[in-house]
Structures are given as structure tokens and as C-alpha cells.
Amino acid sequence: MEPRRRGVHYTQSMFHHAMFSSAPRSLSALLFAAFIALVPACDQRSDDSGSADGTAAAQKPSLRPIKLQLNWVAEPEFGGFYAAQERGLFQSEGMAMEMVQGGPDVPTAQLVASGKVDFAIVAGTQAIELNEQGGDLVAIYAVFQSNPMGVMVHESSPHQSLMALWESDSTLSIQDGLADFKWLNARFPGGKRKIVPYTSNLAQFASQPTLASQCFVPSEPVALELQGIKTRVFLMNEAGFDPYNCVVVTTRGFLKENGDLCRRFVRASAAGWRAYLNDAGPTNQAMARLNPAMKIEAMDRGAVIQRPLIENDETKRIGLGGMRYARWEEMVNQSAELALIKKKPDPQSLFFWDTESGSAR
DSSP: OOOOOOOOOOOGGGOOEEOOOOOOBOOOHHHHHHHHHHSOOTTOOOOOOSOTTSOOOOOOTTOEEEEEEOSSSSOGGGHHHHHHHHTTHHHHTTEEEEEEOOOTTOOHHHHHHTTSSSEEEEOHHHHHHHHHTTOOEEEEEEEESSOOEEEEEETTOSOOSHHHHHTSSOEEEEOTTBHHHHHHHHHOOOSOOEEEEOOOOHHHHHHOTTEEEEEETTTHHHHHHHTTOOEEEEEGGGGTOOOOEEEEEEEHHHHHHOHHHHHHHHHHHHHHHHHHHHOOHHHHHHHHHHOTTSOHHHHHHHHHHHHHHHSSHHHHHHOTTOOOHHHHHHHHHHHHHTTSOSSOOOTTBSEEOOTTSOTTO
């Protein structure tokens, strides 16, 4: 099961090595290597012009077909990319962009590592793990500057903090392999909590007032709110675990051979996110057509809730999607502390970003 999460101005020298983040579950190194071996490498990229979303990528002789693989379905966490698509920003940068929706059984990280797609969205900690397993991935854009993963409880819950919840005898619905919850288990080892598998079944949560559940902050709590069910959400960063999330990665080889294209991708993406943050309405309408399971009201509410996780004082200095060495270093250290990796990589090898660029501030 794939873990749930989601104008830059560059010159050729603007991509500098830096860091990584987020919390998906570990993949078997053996299975990962086998997947890579079975799929032709990076030069076997698809030239399809049709979009899996039904958003046709207009084919023109001057446009290069590009695929961006999402790790979930069309929701606000990807709003800026869809805004760039809707507004023709990718096209204006010379790309015929195909946005491919993901889901629980889509091996997003393997698809980009094998070269089946050009770019993919993963969690930051996942990228660190995959590099140790031979994925050789590089981050070029991080949507969420603060971790959007959290734990939700009913408003009536007596627990007022993650520590109180984790050290209680509560029942928790979580995907236990996620780095986020490994961190909580290590940070708060006491208590007699009971772990049950996470199923994304909101009806189950709604019917059990004492149940706590993992959540993606702009998604599940919003859907429950629209059903009249009030929740409280504890963000993972309250416990000191705050990796980048909804991180766009590509292979090191692709970046080396297509530096200008990657630069243009980042520029279009940041401009798209600026447009979405300014006015999410039109893009939400487009995403609602692609994902009718999520109501437009939930899209609009989610876009508001996620904004402070995407844009902050840091992005005002280094640009939307920007990343810094110190954050990647912290992510590497925490990944090692949780035994997600055996050897610490150089944080500078994990990402490319120019902190002095003028990207979509």
C-alpha cells in the first residue's frame, strides 16, 4: 500500500545540493531492486499525450511530453500542480504535462526510480529510504514545509496532546510502518495503547467516539467536519517530527541530463502554487471533476487549512517549494535514529535548490 502523502527564476547554476523529509512506510530493498531491474531505465519514457486524469496534454512539436506521478488522487495537496496545468504554465515552459493520479496500490516511488515517469511525488523520509535501497532520487520541490500528517480524535476526547494520547490505553487506527508513528512510539514509549490497522474508513471513526486515527490534515478532518462530526487534530510536528512532504523527486541521472527542463518544471510548479494559494476555486472545480468522491466544499476547506503548512516565513525568503540543508540533515538524523536507514547519506546529495532564487515569493 502506497503511503498517503502532498514564477521561480533559475539559472543553470541555481540547483545546489541540500536535504529531504516526510513519513511513508519502508519498502523492501529486495523488492525495490527487483522492480527496478524489470523495468527499462530512464530512456524508456512514455511519449503518450493522453492524460490518465482526462486532462489532455496538447501535443505540439515544440512541447516535450512529461509525466508527473501523484501518490494519491486529485486533492488540494496537489492543487498548485493542477493550477499550473489548468493555466497552461507547464505548456508555456515547453512541456506537454500528463498528471497521473495515484492511489493505495500505485508504486509511485518505483515508477520514477525506474524511469517510467519523469517526476513523482513522495514523502521526504521515503526518498531518504529509497536512496539507500538504490533509488538514487533527488528532490527538486517540496510542497509542504510543515508535516501535514497528524492524529485526529473526537472533540469529546479527554486527551489534549499527542503525548497524553500515546501514553494512554486508547485505540489508535494507524499505518504502523509509517515513520511518523515509529517516531511517536519511540518518543512516548509508555501507555497501553492498542493499534488497529488504518483503513481510511471514516464511518468507523465516526461511529467510535473513543477511537483515534491518523489523518492527512487537509483531508479526513475536513470530510468529517462536513458530516457534522467535530474533531481535534494533533500535528506530528508537535512531537518534533516535521519532515518535508509532498516532495517532487526525479532520478539523479534525469536531473543531470535535463537540468534546464527540471528548472522549468520548478518554475511552472511554483507559479501554479502561487496561483492556487491566491485563488483555489477554479482549480478545485477541475479537481472535483477528476475526483468526484471529494466534495467541492471539502476541496475549498482543505485548501484553506493547508495554506500555513505550504507558505510561511521560510518560503517568503527562499520561495515556494524551497528546501534547506538543515531540514534535510534533521530528516536524515531522525531516519537513522528510527533505524529506517543503516548509513547516513550526505544531506547535500538529496536535494537541489537555490535559496537565493526568486521563486514565486
